[in-house]
Amino acid sequence: MPGTSAAPEPDPGMIFDTLNAYQRSVALKAAIELDVFTEVARGSRSAEAIAKAVKASSRGIRILCDYLVISGFLAKSGEEYSLTVNSATFLDRSSPAYFGSIAKFLLDPRMIAPFLNLTDVVRNGTTTLPGDGTVSHDNPIWVDFARQMAPMVIPGAGEVAELVAGDGEVRVLDIAAGHGLYGIMIAKQNPKAQITALDWPNVLAVATENAAKFGVADRHRLLPGDAFEVEFGGPYDVVMVTNFFHHFDPPTCAGLMRKIRASLAPGGRCVTLDFVPNDDRVSPPMAAGFAMMMLGTTAAGDAYTFAEYERLFGEAGFASSESHALHRAVQTMIVSKA
Amino acid sequence: MPGTSAAPEPDPGMIFDTLNAYQRSVALKAAIELDVFTEVARGSRSAEAIAKAVKASSRGIRILCDYLVISGFLAKSGEEYSLTVNSATFLDRSSPAYFGSIAKFLLDPRMIAPFLNLTDVVRNGTTTLPGDGTVSHDNPIWVDFARQMAPMVIPGAGEVAELVAGDGEVRVLDIAAGHGLYGIMIAKQNPKAQITALDWPNVLAVATENAAKFGVADRHRLLPGDAFEVEFGGPYDVVMVTNFFHHFDPPTCAGLMRKIRASLAPGGRCVTLDFVPNDDRVSPPMAAGFAMMMLGTTAAGDAYTFAEYERLFGEAGFASSESHALHRAVQTMIVSKA
Numbered sequence: 001m002p003g004t005s006a007a008p009e010p011d012p013g014m015i016f017d018t019l020n021a022y023q024r025s026v027a028l029k030a031a032i033e034l035d036v037f038t039e040v041a042r043g044s045r046s047a048e049a050i051a052k053a054v055k056a057s058s059r060g061i062r063i064l065c066d067y068l069v070i071s072g073f074l075a076k077s078g079e080e081y082s083l084t085v086n087s088a089t090f091l092d093r094s095s096p097a098y099f100g101s102i103a104k105f106l107l108d109p110r111m112i113a114p115f116l117n118l119t120d121v122v123r124n125g126t127t128t129l130p131g132d133g134t135v136s137h138d139n140p141i142w143v144d145f146a147r148q149m150a151p152m153v154i155p156g157a158g159e160v161a162e163l164v165a166g167d168g169e170v171r172v173l174d175i176a177a178g179h180g181l182y183g184i185m186i187a188k189q190n191p192k193a194q195i196t197a198l199d200w201p202n203v204l205a206v207a208t209e210n211a212a213k214f215g216v217a218d219r220h221r222l223l224p225g226d227a228f229e230v231e232f233g234g235p236y237d238v239v240m241v242t243n244f245f246h247h248f249d250p251p252t253c254a255g256l257m258r259k260i261r262a263s264l265a266p267g268g269r270c271v272t273l274d275f276v277p278n279d280d281r282v283s284p285p286m287a288a289g290f291a292m293m294m295l296g297t298t299a300a301g302d303a304y305t306f307a308e309y310e311r312l313f314g315e316a317g318f319a320s321s322e323s324h325a326l327h328r329a330v331q332t333m334i335v336s337k338a
Numbered sequence: 339m340p341g342t343s344a345a346p347e348p349d350p351g352m353i354f355d356t357l358n359a360y361q362r363s364v365a366l367k368a369a370i371e372l373d374v375f376t377e378v379a380r381g382s383r384s385a386e387a388i389a390k391a392v393k394a395s396s397r398g399i400r401i402l403c404d405y406l407v408i409s410g411f412l413a414k415s416g417e418e419y420s421l422t423v424n425s426a427t428f429l430d431r432s433s434p435a436y437f438g439s440i441a442k443f444l445l446d447p448r449m450i451a452p453f454l455n456l457t458d459v460v461r462n463g464t465t466t467l468p469g470d471g472t473v474s475h476d477n478p479i480w481v482d483f484a485r486q487m488a489p490m491v492i493p494g495a496g497e498v499a500e501l502v503a504g505d506g507e508v509r510v511l512d513i514a515a516g517h518g519l520y521g522i523m524i525a526k527q528n529p530k531a532q533i534t535a536l537d538w539p540n541v542l543a544v545a546t547e548n549a550a551k552f553g554v555a556d557r558h559r560l561l562p563g564d565a566f567e568v569e570f571g572g573p574y575d576v577v578m579v580t581n582f583f584h585h586f587d588p589p590t591c592a593g594l595m596r597k598i599r600a601s602l603a604p605g606g607r608c609v610t611l612d613f614v615p616n617d618d619r620v621s622p623p624m625a626a627g628f629a630m631m632m633l634g635t636t637a638a639g640d641a642y643t644f645a646e647y648e649r650l651f652g653e654a655g656f657a658s659s660e661s662h663a664l665h666r667a668v669q670t671m672i673v674s675k676a
Binding site: 009013018019020021022023024025027033034057058059060062063069076085086090091102103106107115119121123124125126152283285286288289293295296300302330 | 347348349350351352353354355356357358359360361362363364365366367368371372393394395396397398399400401402404405407408409410411414423424427428429435437440441444445447450453454456457459460461462463464490618619620621623624626627629630631632633634638640668
């Protein structure tokens with residue numbers, strides 16, 4: 001009785017399936033932690049062989065691998081398992097696009113703690129995490145995140161860079177730079193671009209590593225601090241705000257937008273990259289569902305619609321905002337002109 | 339970038355979606371605990387109205403309800419939410435088929451604890467729960483389960499009863515009776531049936547309540563104890579083993595089958611109801627995926643295939659086994675003749 005909401009008949013299976021959906025998360029995390037995908041890529045095919053290679057029980061590996069077949073991360077033929085396109089690309093440690101380490105961040109006990117008490121979060125309307133939740137100053141979670149997300153964001157960061165880097169001199173402020181890759185990809189795309197990466201000092205260490213790795217360290221300056229407190233300097237031609245506004249309530253976003261506008265040169269642009277649901281707030285599923293992540297882990301964050309961004313940027317004095325769907329990222333790019 | 343395993347292009351969204359799937363479980367649990375579905379059924383339609391009715395924050399309820407739309411448990415039109423067929427049938431407390439209380443059992447912190455350490459479980463091949471996991475003697479979790487599952491199992495128990503109750507005198511042993519409904523439905527179907535319900539004493543209290551409720555208390559006898567230790571008495575014409583074999587390893591199942599066979603009258607039958615995957619062990623998804631529940635919560639349980647049941651019953655001296663798909667339950671019925 002596999003469930004779909006379109007089924008005309010009541011389907012209790014859908015309720016079981018949803019209440020047990022957490023097992024899909026932890027099964028994928030366990031397989032990543034045990035490096036099951038890497039071992040299958042290396043040629044271990046049977047449950048016995050995989051179990052031996054990853055030093056785990058054969059009962060555990062057999063049930064885990066069958067479960068991964070059901071959830072679409074392995075294929076099975078007879079008693080032999082093989083990788084799917086997704087697991088071969090992203091979950092085999094020897095693949096350049098590997099980002100299995102993201103499981104450690106997304107299922108960090110600190111991240112999921114508020115969700116284990118989601119009833120209280122909904123009742124009170126704010127995370128049960130202390131302070132401002134995940135956005136608290138110097139939360140070490142962001143250092144891990146900056147490292148783990150890097151392989152994953154490069155395609156989208158490249159696409160954004162192609163759209164905004166231009167070919168003349170361009171001064172870029174990269175707010176809450178994290179891994180720094182949005183700014184770094186602009187520097188890589190345009191040899192005349194100068195990047196200023198703003199983030200907490202512990203996170204900027206990761207951006208500095210990446211700037212060196214991509215050969216743009218000489219055009220990558222650091223501005224350590226909190227985006228709401230530190231002087232931006234400038235003027236800038238482009239201010240990047242990637243995966244950041246969603247952590248805050250609308251007045252806080254508007255305040256930051258005003259500060260950004262004040263730092264822009266004439267003709268400058270603010271480039272937002274974020275999860276932007278349609279006006280119905282329930283589509284597309286990944287962008288709309290991101291609001292739940294913000295409910296669980298922040299005091300007042302949200303997944304804002306384009307209409308909300310347009311209004312907030314307008315109130316902050318921006319002349320216009322335009323939305324751009326991206327092919328290599330689930331987020332939407334919004335370009336707001338000063 | 340919604341994910342499907344059939345996608346020819348690598349889709350990192352599928353990995354995020356799976357690692358965040360636990361949010362679907364906790365969101366549904368929170369909505370049930372806050373009685374959101376009952377309040378929508380009573381006429382609260384907007385996030386504000388629902389929040390007021392369930393005494394929760396409007397930010398929390400808006401994000402939760404949008405998320406429930408994405409996961410198929412609410413519909414949305416403009417700013418108004420409404421129930422789906424499934425939520426109206428099973429999650430509105432005023433519906434006779436309500437079984438929202440199952441969320442409390444399935445997401446009990448004791449149940450999910452081993453899954454939060456699934457890597458260790460897979461490594462060691464056994465639950466991290468103490469003793470024999472959920473099957474430990476007198477585990478109070480089963481009293482809750484017996485109560486919460488009752489409304490849910492009645493349709494399937496009725497279907498099984500129609501298939502096995504007959505119309506002559508029939509002596510039925512209901513092993514690990516729990517809520518008792520499999521035996522009770524046979525008694526209700528056939529006025530000449532005599533039921534002996536075996537379970538731990540604390541759980542049998544629930545079966546006794548249900549026997550009275552369905553008007554068969556005079557033909558419902560109790561046999562308190564552990565199925566592996568207590569004398570069955572008999573002889574019986576039918577021995578019911580519902581949702582029980584999956585907790586144990588094959589030798590333990592075979593031992594119980596031998597004990598059952600010894601308690602059967604000539605021509606008697608053992609009726610198994612359980613999650614029975616196909617030989618590939620990865621289909622159908624719900625029966626096959628149940629093995630993960632057993633990996634997490636038991637020492638050596640599994641979802642056995644029909645071929646395995648057939649072999650084990652054969653080794654225990656049964657003449658034949660037949661498999662019956664059910665329409666009103668996700669489990670399969672296996673009838674084994676002595």
